[in-house]
Amino acid sequence: xxxxxxxxxxxxxxxxxxxxxxxxxxxxxxxxxxxxxxxxxxxxxxxxxxxxxxxxxxxxxxxxxxxxxxxxxxxxxxxxxxxxxxxxxxxxxxxxxxxxxxxxxxxxxxxxxxxxxxxxxxxxxxxxxxxxxxxxxxxxxxxxxxxxxxxxxxxxxxxxxxxxxxxxxxxxxxxxxxxxxxxxxxxxxxxxxxxxxxxxxxxxxxxxxxxxxxxxxxxxxxxxxxxxxxxxxxxxxxxxxxxxxxxxxxxxxxxxxxxxxxxxxxxxxxxxxxxxxxxxxxxxxxxxxxxxxxxxxxxxxxxxxxxxxxxxxxxxxxxxxxxxxxxxxx
Ligand SMILES: NC(=O)c1ccc[n+]([C@@H]2O[C@H](COP(=O)([O-])OP(=O)(O)OC[C@H]3O[C@@H](n4cnc5c(N)ncnc54)[C@H](OP(=O)(O)O)[C@@H]3O)[C@@H](O)[C@H]2O)c1
Numbered sequence: 001x002x003x004x005x006x007x008x009x010x011x012x013x014x015x016x017x018x019x020x021x022x023x024x025x026x027x028x029x030x031x032x033x034x035x036x037x038x039x040x041x042x043x044x045x046x047x048x049x050x051x052x053x054x055x056x057x058x059x060x061x062x063x064x065x066x067x068x069x070x071x072x073x074x075x076x077x078x079x080x081x082x083x084x085x086x087x088x089x090x091x092x093x094x095x096x097x098x099x100x101x102x103x104x105x106x107x108x109x110x111x112x113x114x115x116x117x118x119x120x121x122x123x124x125x126x127x128x129x130x131x132x133x134x135x136x137x138x139x140x141x142x143x144x145x146x147x148x149x150x151x152x153x154x155x156x157x158x159x160x161x162x163x164x165x166x167x168x169x170x171x172x173x174x175x176x177x178x179x180x181x182x183x184x185x186x187x188x189x190x191x192x193x194x195x196x197x198x199x200x201x202x203x204x205x206x207x208x209x210x211x212x213x214x215x216x217x218x219x220x221x222x223x224x225x226x227x228x229x230x231x232x233x234x235x236x237x238x239x240x241x242x243x244x245x246x247x248x249x250x251x252x253x254x255x256x257x258x259x260x261x262x263x264x265x266x267x268x269x270x271x272x273x274x275x276x277x278x279x280x281x282x283x284x285x286x287x288x289x290x291x292x293x294x295x296x297x298x299x300x301x302x303x304x305x306x307x308x309x310x311x312x313x314x315x316x317x318x319x320x321x322x323x324x325x326x327x328x329x330x
Pocket of ligand 1: 078197
């Protein structure tokens with residue numbers, strides 16, 4: 001189990017060693033977390049500052065380096081594709097502020113997501129998140145040269161000198177882009193290289209790519225509504241020491257429709273869940289092979305709910321099974 005703050009730590013059962021280590025922040029992470037507190041100190045009193053200041057976020061190691069990453073990140077498909085009008089972008093400022101105040105770091109985007117990358121660049125310039133940011137975008141085009149041009153454009157849109165993570169989106173022309181990404185990594189233009197899929201597509205091919213190519217990260221879909229990756233991809237990622245990013249953690253929002261009008265079970269308090277969003281996210285982040293889930297939201301109040309999953313205890317194997325059975329019977 002994951003411990004929260006010191007005051008009630010004694011009430012928690014012992015946590016497994018692997019998970020304990022997963023929670024231990026490195027020096028680098030401490031610096032980033034302190035940077036968060038800097039953001040929090042400047043934030044209004046109602047904005048979740050207490051949470052960030054008094055509790056430790058759940059961090060997971062990136063196997064390739066041991067660097068620690070907060071287990072809840074932010075997706076930007078649809079929700080950040082709002083165009084260039086200031087009036088459309090303004091409501092996203094508090095969304096991103098809440099994200100960083102609550103200890104978030106990874107923002108995931110793609111050139112496929114319309115104006116999302118330009119919107120991220122704008123929002124980063126208008127918030128204090130840059131010191132904490134773990135930037136993750138994708139390359140999504142045919143041809144190596146076109147891929148390089150797309151990546152240079154993404155750097156300009158985000159307004160950053162390098163990416164933390166570049167992923168090959170939906171495995172599109174992945175062998176060609178992998179050559180570029182290896183070169184970019186050697187030049188220091190990206191720190192980690194990854195590959196993605198979603199909706200259960202092309203899993204057999206992804207398995208081969210994960211088995212034979214040097215990926216630091218993989219991204220695919222996992223949620224209470226879609227558990228296919230438990231069979232092969234999650235165990236393979238653990239075996240190959242590949243960090244795992246989980247997309248569509250709310251099944252694109254459909255999980256909320258499935259529980260509409262249904263009360264959260266009382267036993268969800270055993271792993272510090274206050275709402276269904278945290279129930280769905282903690283199911284994902286409690287899987288030992290998962291590094292980070294990336295829910296998307298356009299609403300600051302949803303962001304506060306989602307980031308609550310970054311704190312408190314996680315369900316153990318028995319509780320995870322109970323979550324599955326409960327969801328199946330809904
Ligand atoms: N192939 C790929 O690489 C790939 C494919 C798919 C997705 N992705 C990545 O994964 C991210 C997440 O997936 P997704 O955006 O498809 O779906 P998702 O995160 O599973 O669901 C997003 C939906 O959930 C709603 N929501 C979020 N928090 C909520 C809350 N607390 N209460 C009620 N509703 C809530 C959002 O509406 P509100 O705006 O109203 O909160 C939105 O409609 C994407 O944004 C993208 O970055 C990658």
